[in-house]
Amino acid sequence: MAKVPVQFRLNGSDRAAFADPADNLLTVLRRGLNDFGPKYGCGQGTCGTCSVLIDGELRLACLTLAASCEGASIETVSGMADGPSLHPLQNAFMEHFAAQCGFCTPGMLTAAKALLDRNPNPGREDVIDAIAGNICRCTGYEPIIQAILAAARTLPAQRRS
Amino acid sequence: MEFRKDLFQNERDDNLNVVGKGVQRQDMPGHVTGRSPFFDDHAFEGLLHLKVVRSPHHHARIRRIDISAAERAPGVKRILRGADVPVNKNTLLSLINFGKDDEPSLAVDKVRYKGEPIVAIIAESEAQALAARALVRVEYEPLPAVFDVEEALKPGAPVVNDTYPGNCFEYHEKYDHQKLRFGDVERGFAMADHIVEDRYQMSPIEHAPTETNGSIAAPEQNDRFVVHSCAQGLFFSLGTAAKIVNLDSNRLHFIGGTVGGGFGGKVDSLTEPLAVLGAMMTGRPVRYVLDREEEMLHGGPRGAERIYIKDGIARDGRILARHIRSYFDAGAYTRLSSYAAIKCTAHLPGPYTIPNVTSDIYVAYTNRCPSTAMRGFGITAVDFALEVHMDKGAEACGLDPVEFRILNAYRDGDMKAHRRVAKNTALIECVQVAAEKARWPLSEEAQRQSSLTGGGGARAEIPATPIDENGRINRPETRGGRPTQTLPAGTMRVPMTKQPIMEGSTENRPSAPSVPQYEPYRPATAAPPPPPPPVPASRSAAPPPPAAPPVPPPAGPAPASQHGAHRFSSVFGTRRR
Numbered sequence: 001m002a003k004v005p006v007q008f009r010l011n012g013s014d015r016a017a018f019a020d021p022a023d024n025l026l027t028v029l030r031r032g033l034n035d036f037g038p039k040y041g042c043g044q045g046t047c048g049t050c051s052v053l054i055d056g057e058l059r060l061a062c063l064t065l066a067a068s069c070e071g072a073s074i075e076t077v078s079g080m081a082d083g084p085s086l087h088p089l090q091n092a093f094m095e096h097f098a099a100q101c102g103f104c105t106p107g108m109l110t111a112a113k114a115l116l117d118r119n120p121n122p123g124r125e126d127v128i129d130a131i132a133g134n135i136c137r138c139t140g141y142e143p144i145i146q147a148i149l150a151a152a153r154t155l156p157a158q159r160r161s
Numbered sequence: 162m163e164f165r166k167d168l169f170q171n172e173r174d175d176n177l178n179v180v181g182k183g184v185q186r187q188d189m190p191g192h193v194t195g196r197s198p199f200f201d202d203h204a205f206e207g208l209l210h211l212k213v214v215r216s217p218h219h220h221a222r223i224r225r226i227d228i229s230a231a232e233r234a235p236g237v238k239r240i241l242r243g244a245d246v247p248v249n250k251n252t253l254l255s256l257i258n259f260g261k262d263d264e265p266s267l268a269v270d271k272v273r274y275k276g277e278p279i280v281a282i283i284a285e286s287e288a289q290a291l292a293a294r295a296l297v298r299v300e301y302e303p304l305p306a307v308f309d310v311e312e313a314l315k316p317g318a319p320v321v322n323d324t325y326p327g328n329c330f331e332y333h334e335k336y337d338h339q340k341l342r343f344g345d346v347e348r349g350f351a352m353a354d355h356i357v358e359d360r361y362q363m364s365p366i367e368h369a370p371t372e373t374n375g376s377i378a379a380p381e382q383n384d385r386f387v388v389h390s391c392a393q394g395l396f397f398s399l400g401t402a403a404k405i406v407n408l409d410s411n412r413l414h415f416i417g418g419t420v421g422g423g424f425g426g427k428v429d430s431l432t433e434p435l436a437v438l439g440a441m442m443t444g445r446p447v448r449y450v451l452d453r454e455e456e457m458l459h460g461g462p463r464g465a466e467r468i469y470i471k472d473g474i475a476r477d478g479r480i481l482a483r484h485i486r487s488y489f490d491a492g493a494y495t496r497l498s499s500y501a502a503i504k505c506t507a508h509l510p511g512p513y514t515i516p517n518v519t520s521d522i523y524v525a526y527t528n529r530c531p532s533t534a535m536r537g538f539g540i541t542a543v544d545f546a547l548e549v550h551m552d553k554g555a556e557a558c559g560l561d562p563v564e565f566r567i568l569n570a571y572r573d574g575d576m577k578a579h580r581r582v583a584k585n586t587a588l589i590e591c592v593q594v595a596a597e598k599a600r601w602p603l604s605e606e607a608q609r610q611s612s613l614t615g616g617g618g619a620r621a622e623i624p625a626t627p628i629d630e631n632g633r634i635n636r637p638e639t640r641g642g643r644p645t646q647t648l649p650a651g652t653m654r655v656p657m658t659k660q661p662i663m664e665g666s667t668e669n670r671p672s673a674p675s676v677p678q679y680e681p682y683r684p685a686t687a688a689p690p691p692p693p694p695p696v697p698a699s700r701s702a703a704p705p706p707p708a709a710p711p712v713p714p715p716a717g718p719a720p721a722s723q724h725g726a727h728r729f730s731s732v733f734g735t736r737r738r
């Protein structure tokens with residue numbers, strides 16, 4: 001099948017790739033652009049490990065046709081840190097042992113970022129709701145919930161500054 | 162986290178640098194930045210993708226495989242069949258010389274479970290490999306299948322795994338199950354006031370790691386192959402792949418250790434051998450990753466176990482005898498189930514001091530997906546059964562279930578059913594603390610009990626033990642012998658390379674000139690096992706003066722060679738204590 005060009009912003013940089021019209025965004029990010037942050041866990045929209053932000057919206061890269069991302073702005077976990085300084089969510093995940101094998105972590109962080117971007121003061125229920133589409137097989141979720149709540153507590157101060 | 166060093170002051174010096182302290186893990190920065198290198202997070206120029214054709218039947222003869230249309234499909238670089246696999250029969254524990262090779266990488270004449278790989282397609286893209294896979298034509302002749310462990314062991318059951326035609330794993334090529342004999346359970350049952358008997362059935366459980374099984378193999382310089390692997394046991398996988406593709410292991414360079422969840426499901430080398438073979442055949446990097454459906458349906462699960470427990474309990478709550486019979490469902494091939502049954506046997510009868518114990522643990526083959534390691538496999542299920550059974554035992558004699566456990570708990574100095582003295586026991590303390598946390602009222606008596614006192618003495622003795630011959634491999638209809646002989650009290654172990662005397666049938670018995678001469682069989686009355694040790698409800702009283710230590714057993718001749726199983730089996734007594 002003839003490949004088609006697709007261009008978008010990825011973590012703030014303009015990127016282009018040739019994709020099969022049937023390729024999903026996850027394949028193009030990982031195998032086309034070597035962004036290995038988003039993971040393949042199921043390829044069918046059930047696990048959330050491939051979560052990315054497309055124009056600020058939380059999306060599953062495995063269920064998104066790459067060609068439909070033309071001109072979009074895509075954020076993945078790989079662009080979450082600001083140079084050497086980690087995002088407050090990343091720090092909180094480290095401090096609260098919110099990762100064991102780490103495979104769900106990119107998707108969890110992305111889902112959490114989507115939450116904090118729209119609601120900097122989430123309650124516990126909001127957090128649970130926000131990561132409801134992300135499966136973690138190792139941690140039992142509680143450390144992740146605690147980490148996201150802790151990160152939220154550090155956010156408003158940062159934003160004011 | 163709470164440490165109860167007060168309970169075990171004498172046990173060790175606990176000036177620990179790391180345990181009990183919050184220490185940042187070295188892999189955490191990688192995890193939170195998405196940079197931890199999982200096996201699939203590696204870019205290769207010219208990467209090829211491998212997909213396998215799987216059997217739609219549980220059990221079938223393969224009549225014909227036609228790959229001609231698939232070979233011509235766009236993007237296909239190479240198609241592998243069983244004949245292309247240099248060593249197309251393996252068993253995982255062959256690396257430690259345990260068990261016979263029984264599982265092909267790609268099925269040749271028969272498929273023995275639904276999902277068994279038959280043909281591997283290597284193509285330029287995943288989509289092309291999948292499209293070509295649909296073009297492979299396989300003609301099958303379905304065969305009767307067996308899915309139940311006990312059905313599988315009956316005479317006339319379909320033979321699942323031709324390497325083991327009796328449908329059970331053969332230990333040391335002599336025994337059809339793992340056996341534990343300690344004391345005389347029949348006597349114990351006869352003396353008991355309550356008999357509590359039940360059957361427990363577990364389900365297979367899929368590990369469901371978030372990262373599916375997979376690997377990428379690529380030609381490296383110096384005639385080596387680099388392999389990025391999800392394996393939990395990286396060097397185990399290296400050895401397995403080297404054997405199957407018939408390369409010296411120093412020609413494989415395995416990189417891994419960053420595992421996206423394993424829980425036991427990533428020790429089988431499900432993908433590494435074919436990925437390496439693909440790289441050898443094509444000269445290009447080959448990626449073989451299970452999709453989620455394959456992972457859930459065809460990645461080996463925790464094997465289901467069926468467990469029968471029979472307890473004989475005295476009116477005062479002392480368990481006098483326990484018999485356990487269990488069937489471990491291996492699925493179609495051995496993988497690690499042989500080891501699970503050994504672990505299970507080593508774990509019995511649970512953390513209790515019971516003067517008469519027998520167990521018979523079988524590994525049965527069925528036409529199910531082969532089962533494998535998973536978090537305490539061989540232990541977890543039987544523990545569930547044992548503890549549910551403990552509750553039933555407590556109910557039968559009208560005791561509080563927690564007190565019932567404390568009453569029967571093992572203590573330092575007790576003889577375990579494996580003829581090892583129990584050390585560092587802590588069940589009583591664990592139960593006491595758990596009861597405290599759960600606000601479960603305990604009698605003062607129970608609160609005063611301690612693992613450190615009350616053990617040993619009569620509880621350290623090895624009783625006379627009737628043994629039978631039904632551990633031997635035989636036709637199923639001839640299994641199930643009666644006790645034929647009694648090991649004298651104090652017998653620590655029977656050397657593994659020798660067979661105990663088996664009176665009666667001599668069928669299939671290799672002539673062994675140096676069979677140790679145990680005392681001839683005498684009726685149980687002639688060599689009565691010591692009565693169950695008195696375990697009075699009140700043990701705060703001074704323990705009885707220690708009896709003379711059991712006479713050390715006559716040292717048998719040292720086994721000529723250590724079988725592979727010795728290395729990991731606490732049953733055989735060579736493991737670090």
Ligand code: FES
Nearest residue numbers: 041042043048062
């Ligand atoms: S890989 Fe996209 S949801 Fe699982």
Ligand code: FES
Nearest residue numbers: 100104136137138
């Ligand atoms: S940390 Fe392993 S899946 Fe979440």
